[in-house]
Amino acid sequence: MRYRISRSSASLVAVAVVLLSSCAYYNTFYNARKSFDEAMALAVENPDDPLSMEEQLLDEAIAGAARVLAVYPGSRWADDAQLLLGDALLQSGRRTLTGSGTSDFSEAMMAYASAIVMTDDIEISDRATIGMGQAALELGRYNDAAASFESVSEDDRKLYDRSRLYLMETLLLDDRPYDALVLADTMRVPRDDSLEAEFTLLRGMAFMDLGMADSGAVLALQAGEDFGRGEGYYRALTTAADAYLMDDRPGMAVQVLDRLLGGYRSDLETAAIALLNGKARELSGDVAGALLSYRSAADLDRYREYGAEALYRRALLLEEQERVRDAIADLEELEGRGGDYLWMRLAADRRNDLQLLLDYSEEVRDAGEDDWLYTIMIAEKRIDLYGPEDADALRSLRQVAGEGPGMERAVALATLAEVLPLEADSAASMLMEAYALSDSGDLATGIEHRLGLPRGPGYPYRPSVVLEKAWELIDGTEFREAWEILDSTLDSPWSRMAGPELIWAAYLAGEGARVEDGILEGYLNTLVEDYPGTEYGISASRRLGGREDDGE
Numbered sequence: 234m235r236y237r238i239s240r241s242s243a244s245l246v247a248v249a250v251v252l253l254s255s256c257a258y259y260n261t262f263y264n265a266r267k268s269f270d271e272a273m274a275l276a277v278e279n280p281d282d283p284l285s286m287e288e289q290l291l292d293e294a295i296a297g298a299a300r301v302l303a304v305y306p307g308s309r310w311a312d313d314a315q316l317l318l319g320d321a322l323l324q325s326g327r328r329t330l331t332g333s334g335t336s337d338f339s340e341a342m343m344a345y346a347s348a349i350v351m352t353d354d355i356e357i358s359d360r361a362t363i364g365m366g367q368a369a370l371e372l373g374r375y376n377d378a379a380a381s382f383e384s385v386s387e388d389d390r391k392l393y394d395r396s397r398l399y400l401m402e403t404l405l406l407d408d409r410p411y412d413a414l415v416l417a418d419t420m421r422v423p424r425d426d427s428l429e430a431e432f433t434l435l436r437g438m439a440f441m442d443l444g445m446a447d448s449g450a451v452l453a454l455q456a457g458e459d460f461g462r463g464e465g466y467y468r469a470l471t472t473a474a475d476a477y478l479m480d481d482r483p484g485m486a487v488q489v490l491d492r493l494l495g496g497y498r499s500d501l502e503t504a505a506i507a508l509l510n511g512k513a514r515e516l517s518g519d520v521a522g523a524l525l526s527y528r529s530a531a532d533l534d535r536y537r538e539y540g541a542e543a544l545y546r547r548a549l550l551l552e553e554q555e556r557v558r559d560a561i562a563d564l565e566e567l568e569g570r571g572g573d574y575l576w577m578r579l580a581a582d583r584r585n586d587l588q589l590l591l592d593y594s595e596e597v598r599d600a601g602e603d604d605w606l607y608t609i610m611i612a613e614k615r616i617d618l619y620g621p622e623d624a625d626a627l628r629s630l631r632q633v634a635g636e637g638p639g640m641e642r643a644v645a646l647a648t649l650a651e652v653l654p655l656e657a658d659s660a661a662s663m664l665m666e667a668y669a670l671s672d673s674g675d676l677a678t679g680i681e682h683r684l685g686l687p688r689g690p691g692y693p694y695r696p697s698v699v700l701e702k703a704w705e706l707i708d709g710t711e712f713r714e715a716w717e718i719l720d721s722t723l724d725s726p727w728s729r730m731a732g733p734e735l736i737w738a739a740y741l742a743g744e745g746a747r748v749e750d751g752i753l754e755g756y757l758n759t760l761v762e763d764y765p766g767t768e769y770g771i772s773a774s775r776r777l778g779g780r781e782d783d784g785e
Contacts (some may be wrong), residue, residue: 234537234694235749236403244257244483246413248316249345251368254389256561261300261301261304261305261311262297262298262301262310262314262317264293264297264319265293265294265295265296265297265298265300265301265314265317266294266297266313266317268290268291268297268318269290269291269294269320269321269324271290272286272290272291272294272321272324272328273324273535274411275290276288276324276328276512280464280499280501280502281499281500281501281502283328283329284579287328288325288328290327291321291324291325291328292325293322293717294317294321295318295322295325297314298315298317298321298693299314299318301314302318307435311351312348312351312352312354312357313357314359315344315347315348315351315352315361316345316352316360316361316364317339318344318348319342319344319345319361319365319368319467320341320364321576322337322338322339322340322341322344323338323364323367323368323371324342325337325408325731326338326341326368326371327371334371335372335537337419338368338371338372339372341364341365341368342365342368342369342372343501345361345365346361347581348361349361349362349365350419355386355388355389356388356389356392356623358386359388359389359392359393359396360387360392360446361382361503362381362382362384362385362396363385363392363395363396363399364382365381365405366378366379366396366399367399369381370399370402370403370406371667374561374609375403375406375407375438378399378403379400379403379404379407382396382397382399382400382403383396383400387401390424391423391424391425391428394420394421394423394424394425394428395428397416397420397427398423398431398432398435400416401413401416401417401435401439401565403409403434404416405435405438405439405442405657408737409438410438410439410440410441410442410443411443412600413435413439414436414439414440414443416438417435417771418433421430423478424691426459427465429459430456430459430460430465430469431456431465433452433455433456433459433708434453434456434468434469434472435454437449437450437451437452437453437455437456437472437476437599438453438472438522439560439767440452441472441476441479442460442477446476446477446479446480447474447476447480449472449476449479450473450477450485452475452481452697453469453470453472453473453476454469454470454473454474454489455769456469457469457473467502467506468581469487469558470490470492470493471490471493471505471506471509473486473489474486474489474493474509474513474676476514476648477489477513478509478512478513480568481516483513483514483515483516483517484513484517485511486509486510487510487513487517487519488511490506490509490510490513493506494506494507494510497567500533500534501533501534502532503529504529504530504533504534504535504537504539505530505534505539506544507526507527507529507530507533507543508527508530508539508543508546508578510522510526511523511524511526511527511530511543511546511547512546514526515546515550517579520550520554523547523550524547524550524551525545525549526543527543527546527550528543528545528547530542530543531543531544531547531566535570536570536571536572537572538572538574538576538723540575541567541570541572541574541576542576543564543702544563544564544567544570544580545563545564545567545576545579545580545583547563548560548561548563548564548567548583549583552587553565557587557590558591559583559590560587561587561591564580564581564584564587565584566584566656567580568580568581570586570710583618586614586617586618587618587765589614590611590614590615590618593607593610593611593614594611597611604626604639605633605637605638605641606641606644606729608629608633608637608641608645609629609630609633609641609645609648611626611629612625612626612629612630612633612645612648612650613626616648616652621652621653627649627652627653629643630648630649630652631645631649633645634646634649638726639670639671640670640671640674640726640727640729640730642667642670643667643668643671643674643676644667644671644730646663646664646666646667646670646674647663647664647667647671647679647680648663649663650667663683664680664684665680667680668680668681668684668686668689671727671729672689672690673691673694673695673725674691674695674696674727674730675695675696675697675730676727676730677689677692677695678689678695678697694722694725695727696722696725696727696728696730696731696735697731699722699723699735700731700735700738701717702715702718703718703719703738703739703742704738706718706742707738707741707742707745711743711746712742712743712744712746713746713747715738715742715745715746716739716742716743716745716746716748719735719738719739719742720739720743722735723735723736723739732764733760733763733764733767733770735757736756736760736768736769737756737760737769737772737773739756740756740757740760740773740776743756752775755773756773757773757776757777758777759772760772761773761774761777
């Protein structure tokens with residue numbers, strides 16, 4: 234028996250199919266939206282440290298939105314799915330656990346652009362336009378960001394006001410504070426309280442960028458009162474503290490920051506507050522308070538830039554207090570942290586310089602008598618660290634120039650001629666005095682070049698000239714002659730200025746000439762003791778180890 238489906242039954246089946254299909258793509262979109270909302274909630278709960286669960290939820294949101302667009306492109310939820318795709322990609326770039334998020338931001342811009350093209354809904358178009366501007370802002374594409382924010386319609390007052398605020402922020406990030414204030418003068422004050430507070434804060438930041446820190450502080454404090462609490466309140470009060478620091482009023486900055494520290498913030502935000510507090514206390518002369526604040530910031534933030542900057546500033550402050558060993562300890566701690574911040578690279582250079590300064594000072598102390606060359610090295614390192622105006626460095630150089638032996642006097646005079654603000658004739662006179670004491674040293678070559686003098690009679694005996702000739706002889710296997718000229722040059726006080734290469738060349742030449750083992754070991758021991766850590770010192774240490782093994 235064959236059954237026939239009536240027309241009414243067929244209609245009911247068709248309706249059921251449509252409803253099931255509608256439920257399917259709605260559920261897909263609903264689940265994607267739910268994953269996105271859960272990821273946003275996790276970001277609010279954990280603002281400092283993105284969780285792996287956030288990444289998973291955002292991936293689910295992206296996949297769900299893409300599925301709606303691929304399987305149900307004509308559905309009523311397609312526009313919303315396209316907008317959700319852009320939002321999820323933007324958030325994924327901001328909260329990425331690896332990399333910079335650049336690819337996510339670029340893909341977000343494309344997703345928002347597609348939403349703008351495909352939708353007839355003005356609100357979705359405006360939201361997508363704002364999203365595209367935010368993604369461009371994350372990429373540092375300020376012109377593209379400004380163009381997006383400027384094209385938002387006035388159909389929804391709140392969306393339009395928000396787009397104007399984003400435009401102000403873009404202009405400030407693009408170093409255009411005057412244009413930001415011009416824009417502010419054309420804007421209506423937002424009706425929404427939080428947007429009005431944001432408007433006030435951005436105006437304050439613009440005044441700060443124009444050098445009017447006092448006005449910026451007043452507006453930032455007003456914005457803080459308008460926000461009342463939360464992330465906006467935190468941003469407003471830290472901006473006010475920054476403005477007071479710019480205005481050379483650190484005491485006011487401390488008062489503002491103490492208000493902030495009184496309330497609970499995340500570790501990262503508290504670290505930022507403590508860093509500002511340290512700067513303010515340092516400027517106000519409260520050294521102990523500044524050291525404590527910097528230490529607090531460094532402990533609260535061990536993986537980001539706030540903690541790194543705080544630890545570096547703390548080391549500099551300890552150095553100013555002549556607590557050099559403590560400063561080196563902080564710099565070593567900073568070097569050991571993860572990340573690639575500027576402060577860490579600065580810390581490595583600073584620690585090396587301070588360690589050298591400390592080593593030179595200990596050499597002078599342990600010598601039992603004045604070691605004039607180390608006194609010069611200390612002075613030169615202080616000039617590197619603290620500039621040519623450093624009083625201790627200049628005092629030491631003047632002492633050596635007046636009382637030291639010939640070579641050291643010459644070096645001190647030449648250094649003073651370089652760092653003192655002298656007239657050209659006076660500097661040349663001082664250099665000529667140094668030249669008269671340095672004919673057989675490489676210092677004379679530099680003076681000849683600067684003053685346009687002919688080569689002096691001691692030129693062939695200068696360490697760099699001898700070294701160049703010796704390498705040529707070694708290359709020609711004339712080891713004995715090379716060793717003889719190098720060994721005699723090592724007797725000159727100017728050989729101390731030549732560094733370890735001269736000693737290493739003497740060792741290689743002597744080894745080729747088969748000179749006594751005791752002489753060769755003397756060269757190696759000198760390299761190990763006086764130049765540890767250098768390529769020559771390391772090579773010498775290996776050679777000595779091999780000799781000991783042979784002796785056994």
